[in-house]
Amino acid sequence: MVRLVSLMRRVIEVFIRNEKVEVPCGYAETVSGHRCAGGFPGTGEQTFRTEKVLNEADRQVLEIAQKVAGAKNLQVKIHDVCTLSGKIRARLMGIKETPTIVVEGQKIREPLTEERYLSLLE
DSSP states (O other): OHHHHHHHTTEEEEEEOEEEEEEEEEEEOOSSOOGGGSSOTTTOEEEEEEEEEEOHHHHHHHHHHHHHHHHHTOEEEEEETTSHHHHHHHHHHTOOSSSEEEETTEEEOSOOOHHHHHHHHO
16 A cells, blocks of 8 residues: 555646637638538638647646656656546546646645755655
């Protein structure tokens, strides 16, 4: 049982939020005239695709967590609170804002430097 607990502590959990953004990807020109072909003939309607992007704060915290994990030989678990499993995990752990890092059960919400994260692990 002690071994299982020590293995569980070797994980850094990072809670982030991926935002969905519609990005223009071109114009639909169809020849057949059928709606399923991607647009209406001759209209040149602009088409979009949805991409997931991280905001700057989440991206920076994730990069620092990955650097610290590499230096300390730890595993990084990323939870996207925009997914159902991420939302459930965040609620169970009492996390209400992103980005948040959980190290050995301690929630770290404020932005810290890589050196500060390393000192928390010692």
